[in-house]
Amino acid sequence: EFYSSVDSMHELAQVEEELLNATRSYLESQQKQLDFYRRYVEQLKREHEWATTQSKLDEYLGHPLHAFRLIKRLVQDWDALILEPIVDNDAREEFSAHVEALGTVFGYPDQSELQGAVKGLARLQAVYNLTASHLADGVINGVSYGSDLRWRECYEIGVQLFDLGEYQRSLEWLQVAVMLLQNSPEKEEDVEHYLSDIREYASMANFELGNPKKAGILLNQILESQPTHSAQQTRKYLESRALGKIDQETNPTWLANYTMLCQGRRLPEERSADPLKCYLDGKRHAYFTLAPLQVEPVHLDPDINVYHGMLSANQILSILDEAEKMQMFRSAVSGNGGNSTVKDLRVSQQTWLDYKSAVMKSVGRINELVSGFDMAGAEYMQVANYGVGGQYEPHPDYFGVNLPVEFKGDRISTSMFYLSDVEQGGYTVFPKLNVFLPPVSGALVMWHNLHRSLDVDARTLHAGCPVIVGSKRIGNIWVHSGYQEFRRPCHLTSDSYKSAGYQN
């Protein structure tokens, strides 16, 4: 699977590079061969004309050498030099073999990949209010990336969204496709034809959106100029379908908060708390005496802190190197019965690193010293890379159910290292706490998922917003409660009442 991570998209870029090279050399060799045929045909033509313009063709052919040459040409030369190479063309076979081999070596994206990429775009539109026309112009949140889309691409996005049942968005893209097509340098008769295809989809999308009248008007427009268009069948089909009620999918309540925070806007608060201040902490451990922790508290109770500058650029490179050597997998989310399922809930690829290498030893130590927890209870670090529209919808990190003893307790804390900056989007947000965090490479975000009583803290619900531009990389370390009895002891009174109002 390619679209879910920027890393694996690299391979696609390589595939395209190979395709370009192969095609270019194929065309060159074809061109050479064509030049050769043309020269040979010219030569034959001269001979043929010379012969037939002789006053007496009879006499010409009566000459044994002439007769021999004509017969040789027809028996051998035409076949060997022209007909055979044109019909079965070595270069062509070599070329298709090469292209096929590319597919087996690198893999080749299929229809589902295209759908995945389009879903990613739709997700970005939904969360960041991006219009299809801005995206088509290559403008994202006012920044122009100089990669505008052609009408065909917008049309394709519209079609894919239609197939995904995203009719409103499909319509939006189809409209952009129409505008671009009308201003494109295509031949006029082609434009009319393409317009009809787009209108046919727009008609169906309108129908699905409960607007059969508009659907009918569009179909009529098509049939006026092209009476034999497949819109005929579409009209019959739509007429035959009883207009059932379109059940609008209701958005979950957290979506509004999630969307706002992803855009870097805080929700209005009833009372404004004292602003939190950054500080240096050189006392947490002797290790930090010379280089104190740069702490940015972003929430109190539950505490969420960002520790800046925890990993150097070189350390990050080593971690990513190590991760690259492991196979990255499409992230799964724990489903019912503990089975992992691959859902759009989480679109990224990930791998797990132990704490054996030099750099991972430091990472483990940093985590131990900053969190105060015993790494004996830590899972391996999960390194993840988010691709097009990559996201992780709001979730808690704890499991919260009766865990088997092997789990050594639930996930008491989350340490998330940002292993990259993200050009646009990709914030980490806490919808119940009104907190958003833009990723900052080298920073570490840490919070507790459990109360001191080890009851789950529902306030820690959080999410990774869709990445708009860039490649987001994070490294997560989850520490379990099993070994931390002396590191974070229970209080005499339970504090779990604090999250009671946040369960849903």
Ligand SMILES: O=C(O)CCC(=O)C(=O)O
């Ligand atoms: O990507 C993010 O910012 C959050 C990731 C996350 O919550 C997780 O991996 O559990």
Ligand SMILES: [Fe+2]
């Ligand atoms: Fe998480």
